[in-house]
Amino acid sequence: MVWKLIMSKDGRTYTYNTDEIKKDFHTDFGVITKKDMINAKFGRKIKTHKGVEFSVIEPTIKDLLARFKRGPQIVTFKDSAIIAAYTGLKPGMKVVDGGAGSGVLASFLGNLVSPNGKVITYEIREDFSKIAKHNVKIAGLERIVKVKNKDMSKGIDEKNVDLVTVDVKSPWEIVEPAKKALKVGGFLVAYIPTVLQVDDFVREVNKHKELKYLRTIEIIERGWKIEERVLRPMSQMLAHTGFLIFVRKL
Ligand SMILES: C[S@@+](CC[C@H](N)C(=O)[O-])C[C@H]1O[C@@H](n2cnc3c(N)ncnc32)[C@H](O)[C@@H]1O
CATH class of the missing domain: 3.10.330.20 (Vcp-like ATPase; Chain A, domain 2)
Known part of the structure; x- marks a missing residue:
């Protein structure tokens, strides 16, 4: 195929x-x-x-997104691109991601760590694990991205990890497992839709002396119409999707 x-x-x-x-x-x-x-x-x-x-x-991976099976809400490329940029993601790196959901963020990251890196993505629900696996296959990344049907808050099996990405309802539950899995200098990045969750997450991070909270940002993408002499910003923006919270292991 x-x-x-x-x-x-x-x-x-x-x-x-x-x-x-x-x-x-x-x-x-x-x-x-x-x-x-x-x-x-x-x-x-x-x-x-x-x-x-x-x-x-x-x-490209972006083109193939149109053929992915629909599952839980995905992380958009405007957000995942910034995760990759701010953490210096490159081929060969080891990433742990969760929840896998539709497997979109995992596939995006897998594409960047290819051909010799790995993404292990945890998903608590079996039905979503199947969707994520299906989509990883469409992206042609089965060798790179492994989907584990497991609760990430109960522990992360991998060690010496370069990056842990978290997109789950209770991200504060992943702080301790992520701390144990990360190598010194590695990043924990949470994608969180609401600001109260951000507060709970950062409070949890700040309890750990081995973790340094870095920043919280939000990415807004505005398209422009460029047609003949009509040059103007589009009225609709890809505005709030989620906050990105960056943390580094010390
Ligand atoms: C919004 S979706 C993730 C979407 C994904 N980032 C993407 O881009 O396709 C959140 C997922 O996290 C899963 N989840 C929630 N808590 C979890 C946990 N503790 N361990 C593993 N997966 C979890 C949910 O079942 C859900 O599928």
């Missing part, structure tokens, strides 16, 4: 895997033959019967 993305000049995109193409493919601009869809080479172009061209692109 190979994932491919085709995109036309007007931005119409279709993400598909070669196994699911059983017949000719109907787009808004005409039909592409099954053979062309399957044999499409990255970097080349294929055409519909009306002559409309589509570029053949190797999908």
